[in-house]
Amino acid sequence: MSLSVFGKWVASVQDDVLDRRDRHVDDISAVRRELFDAAPARVRSGFRWMMPAVALVSAAAALVLVIYLVDTSGDAPATVSAPVASHFTPAANDWISVTEEAGRVVRFADQSTVALQQGANARVLSEKEHAVHFLLEQGSARVQVVHFSDTRWRMDVGPYKVNVIGTTFDISWDPDARFFQLSLIEGKVEVFGPMISDGRLISTKETFRSWVGEGRIEISSDDISNAVADDVRAVPEPFAKGSRTSSPVRRPVASPEVTGSSWADLNRQGRFTEVLAEAESRGLPETLAERSAGDLLALADAARLLAKWDIAFASYNALRDRFRGTGSAATAAYSMGRIYFDNRGDYASAARWLETYLRESGGVGTLQREALGRLVEACQKSGDTAGAQASARKYLVQYPGGPHAGIAASVLSN
């Protein structure tokens, strides 16, 4: 098919993926709720009938909280306890130094909270219209920010700046050890600072750690089982330095450096000649005897695409000898079938290698359809009528709408 037709095919597959996805996930509605609704979506949609009761309970809880606060903070300085104006900015001197074992919670009227642990020093740097700027100078905190589409939350924690959307996370900074940690429980944040000056999105269940003094960072995906306290007054369990690193079940995250050979990467960039040059500089016999299956396949493919048939065949055969029974060996058989078919016009040999691929891939290879279709053609062109009809029947059963269906049908009709 032409590239334009191929593009349309890609779009149709993507649309199919979206259709299937829409049966399970409603992206549009989910994001709409996130953008425009303040209350958690599941309460608003699933428990709408409970809203009056929830409102009543919330009002009662708020009243109890206010009474509690008035009762426990009666000695607040007059300059600080005055009613907040609409553009009130807490003064830079409003330090919050937490010495109590139970910690302390900074609560905002939009239900956002910062639960500071014992030993934490913090302050609200500014609270402008629709924007909050919070500084955690040292210590640990659990932060719960309720998302509004036009409010902005930013936290400065040690040398890091954290842009917060709607989210819950644990964050800590130890200035002595110069150690920063952020564990996302829910939502996402963007972190800027040393070694990630361009920013890094941290998503749910990811933990970002930075040993600033050592110039080292780590991002891991953790299973965090700690439930988020519904009552914002309830300070979460202490998460002292180091405790979080041992408790979660670590799930290794794939490293891009180990997913493929460097020759395969060069091939993907179209740098086939460099692959060949490197193989030849090391000595072809040594390369064929020592390199991995991935490298041999990459070398063979590079040679095939550069029409260096002798190197291509030598590499494919070495791969099949050294890695017998593997998927790479089967792929090598298919590739040799293609060379015989496309470049040499030797259809009998092509048919033999295509049959080998079909046999060795056990019916699960990604090139099954193409191999079977080419086999129909190869048998037909080599004069193997019986073979062509057998493979054509098989093809039409498995791929009645496949690209070789027309050829297969004509083989059977003749």
Place this chain on the structure above:
Amino acid sequence: MYRAGGPERKMVLLSIVDNLPSRAPRVPFIGDDEALAIALKAGQPGAREALYDRYAPHVRRVIVRTLGTNADLQDHLHNVFIEAFSATSGIRDGSKLKAWLTSVTVYTAIAHIRRRVRRRWLVFAPPEELPPIPVPGLDEEKRQALTQVYEVLDRMPIRERMPFTLRVIDGMPLQEVADACEVSLATIKRRIDKARHRFMVMARNYPLLEELIEQEGRWRIE
């Protein structure tokens, strides 16, 4: 009310009720794109919701075309509209609201790709590079082909990748592609030609893609 003080107090309360966005029910916006653009610039209640309701499916489709189906669609959809809401002052022609939003989507996708490229030196892969979530019922060959298409695209220059995905995959008219990428028609044609050629060359290293494109028996660059 704001209460704060010394270490002996257990709670600090910040009341910023007056600064919170209104939660009052909003009147649905009624009007065409030009009216909506004016409403957006004026910060009229309901305008943002109207923009979202009108174009969220289009934005999601452009995200899928430019970044693939393995991308975190909700994250990107969210980010595009956050970006759009903060950039409404840049709407020049209300009748081209959709084109403007497409360009915001492309801009956001480009920013995402650039960030991802810069992060590649990290030891751990970012979530978008992890194996894709299986789509129930989707043919394995199709899934692999989609993955490989975006592997090839990931290795193309962004200025070629974006027009290629919008034109070749989405089938967007050339002028709209040029508008979305904010370049002239001549430039976009040149870039698409280069992108087509580059894609064909690079896709040859993926047997499955090669087979799919080559089903008529030969390579053809249009």
